[in-house]
């Protein structure tokens with residue numbers, strides 16, 4: 001295969017400058033946890049470094065662990081870069097320890113907020129970030145509401161809710177209804193960090209800012225689409241969370257479905273958050289529901305056994321620390337999805353995601369149909385055109401076309417036109433999303449109705465699996481591409497996974 005590197009053209013159009021929010025502070029619940037130290041603090045600090053936080057910015061960490069402002073700052077400092085800028089950032093960080101179910105904890109928070117609003121001249125604009133395990137979302141929202149911290153009497157009051165948003169269809173409805181007792185939908189930011197990734201945002205530009213793709217973007221020209229989100233890691237230090245959640249809830253109901261909808265929605269009438277989310281809702285509603293009597297033909301679940309990753313032997317899932325030896329939690333899912341609408345009639349979408357896979361890869365492959373009449377003879381390459389959207393690693397896209405190879409008269413090969421983002425140009429997804437929440441842009445966040453219907457789609461599968469327990473759970477070697485049943489899922493249709 002030849003490679004043609006396409007460089008970024010320097011001329012840029014549109015609003016290339018970031019908007020700096022006028023005012024706002026961030027209060028993180030679960031501030032002693034992994035997400036806060038690994039993702040949120042670095043993302044917020046990067047915004048600070050890029051001068052994109054409001055001048056009135058401050059951050060309050062909330063959790064049960066006993067820290068003072070000073071010891072919390074020391075904890076953050078220990079796992080961060082050591083620079084003058086970071087020391088400056090730390091002066092805006094505070095911490096209150098307490099019990100989430102105790103109303104006095106929220107009264108303390110209210111008092112602290114009022115003092116810090118005055119000190120930093122913040123006009124009562126607050127983001128409450130729920131980075132705790134989901135079991136405490138409901139008590140927190142209730143207590144915030146009772147303390148009148150969700151009222152928007154003077155400034156804004158918004159909540160960012162982490163995944164998993166509920167456990168199934170009914171629990172997501174319950175969580176939504178509890179949130180709506182205290183907040184309007186415009187105050188709720190359900191985060192799906194995949195939507196903050198550059199390549200994922202680029203899907204809309206690629207589709208709707210170019211004329212060449214949209215005419216081909218349908219059942220007439222597209223044979224099928226593959227979406228792969230694979231990682232080499234196992235459960236690491238999140239065994240408790242993962243074992244009670246499983247891969248379908250962790251990846252499919254949210255990230256995979258969001259990627260699928262970005263690829264398949266109809267053109268929205270504008271970039272307005274609700275215009276895009278209306279289209280997503282329509283799209284997810286048109287996904288063919290899984291037939292309860294035939295779930296196995298459309299969705300495969302697997303669990304990793306032992307194997308080799310990066311030359312080292314690794315343990316099977318059910319011998320990992322914190323996992324029960326008889327656990328039947330899935331660490332791999334692949335699925336064939338059909339969309340019953342005019343544009344996508346008959347086009348299969350093959351989705352797969354797993355842990356302990358052969359390589360770390362998040363990619364969407366749009367595989368076009370072969371030409372209707374081939375004049376070059378059977379011995380020549382007859383590969384279809386493929387558009388690859390690389391989410392990670394190597395963020396960017398590639399387009400494969402057939403072209404003449406210099407030399408003999410009839411020599412053809414696949415030419416790969418490749419565009420790669422410069423990694424230093426791509427801010428972390430959490431930076432984009434936290435900044436958007438401070439600005440009040442909900443485009444990249446999931447709306448209540450979209451959340452509900454995505455759970456509705458997968459809840460029958462979850463119920464079927466809970467009923468079957470170990471039955472139809474297929475084991476795969478760590479370091480492979482999943483169980484052979486996943487290969488069969490696509491091979492039965494005469495296609496193969498693109499690895």
Ligand SMILES: NC(=O)c1ccc[n+]([C@@H]2O[C@H](COP(=O)([O-])OP(=O)(O)OC[C@H]3O[C@@H](n4cnc5c(N)ncnc54)[C@H](OP(=O)(O)O)[C@@H]3O)[C@@H](O)[C@H]2O)c1
Nearest residue numbers: 030032033034035036063064065131132133134162163164
């Ligand atoms: N980590 C990630 O990469 C990641 C990625 C995507 C989404 N998320 C989601 O983000 C949220 C936080 O993730 P995390 O990995 O930071 O979780 P975590 O480390 O397990 O928990 C965060 C903090 O919550 C508190 N906590 C734990 N169990 C609690 C309980 N039963 N009741 C009250 N507080 C409890 C703990 O602080 P105290 O004991 O000090 O109170 C802990 O430090 C979760 O909903 C997770 O699903 C995480």
